[in-house]
Amino acid sequence: MxxxxxxxxxxxxxxxxxxxxxxxxxxxxxxxxxxxxxxxxxxxxxxxxxxxxxxxxxxxxxxxxxxxxxxxxxxxxxxxxxxxxxxxxxxxxxxxxxxxxxxxxLQGLLSNFGAGVSIIATRPFVVGNTITIQGYTGVVKIIKLAYTVLETEDKEQITIPNKHIVGEILCNSFEYTIVEMSVGIEYDSDPKKAITIISEVLEGFEEISKEVKAQVGIKEFADASINIELRYWALTQQYNEVQYKVNLAVFEALKENNITIPFPTINIVRDS
Missing domain, CATH: 1.10.287.1260 (Helix Hairpins)
Incomplete structure (x- = not known):
């Protein structure tokens, strides 16, 4: 003690x-x-x-x-x-x-943070832009120091580590995504009239960009049709929805004006 x-x-x-x-x-x-x-x-x-x-x-x-x-x-x-x-x-x-x-x-995490600082500082894209990177396309929803979150039209969220964004080829189409499609008309139809009708259809859609004018013209002279190509910018969040509506509207407008979309034909030659 x-x-x-x-x-x-x-x-x-x-x-x-x-x-x-x-x-x-x-x-x-x-x-x-x-x-x-x-x-x-x-x-x-x-x-x-x-x-x-x-x-x-x-x-x-x-x-x-x-x-x-x-x-x-x-x-x-x-x-x-x-x-x-x-x-x-x-x-x-x-x-x-x-x-x-x-x-x-922590070099992987640190590289993500470094890339995040570069993205935030240089601002190659901002929240709300539509970007395509590493084969993924979506609207930018969140930009963090470690990662960036994209959202698709189907509300899917794609999380991309920032180190996979910096230094890669990046496509930024802002809030729109380009739609390219074609429709064939018969050789007996007036292509100028068809182009005018399709152009008027596109002008009636608010979801299509008015800043970049839609392009409609003859793409090619195929075996059974004159192929008219449409190129327009649709809101990314409504890309498929707008495309479906435009396709239906174009079909109905051509039909109302008696411009025929030909059926596929196959010529069979038989030996005598």
């Missing part, structure tokens, strides 16, 4: 001696940390407000503000440790080693 009391007394004396000798250093370190946190918060808030005022992307702004805040706090923590007389060189070396190990372990 006496040994335990003696050990406790020694421990108590060590603590008292430590606080007596290093009290000012501890108080100084606490004050430095407090001031550092205060400055980091204020600087991060200022940067966030300034960047948002300049209409920068909100996700990128928050990332920048958080990075600045963490950097300031880390620097202040190193200064506070030095104030306590603790050698910071081993800590710096340890942080470097840990950073290298974490970087190697």
């Amino acid at each position: 006496e040994k335990e009391l003696e050990s406790m007394q020694q421990f108590y004396n060590i603590i008292i001696e430590f606080f007596v000798n290093y009290s000012f250093q501890i108080i100084g370190a606490i004050i430095i940390l407090f001031i550092g946190f205060f400055i980091a918060k204020r600087v991060a808030g200022f940067i966030e407000k300034f960047c948002l005022h300049k209409n920068m992307d909100e996700t990128l702004v928050r990332f920048i503000a958080l990075t600045v805040k963490i950097t300031i706090i880390a620097g202040v923590a190193i200064i506070a440790l030095g104030k306590l007389g603790i050698a910071i060189t081993p800590f710096v070396a340890a942080i470097g080693a840990l950073s290298l190990g974490a970087g190697l372990a």
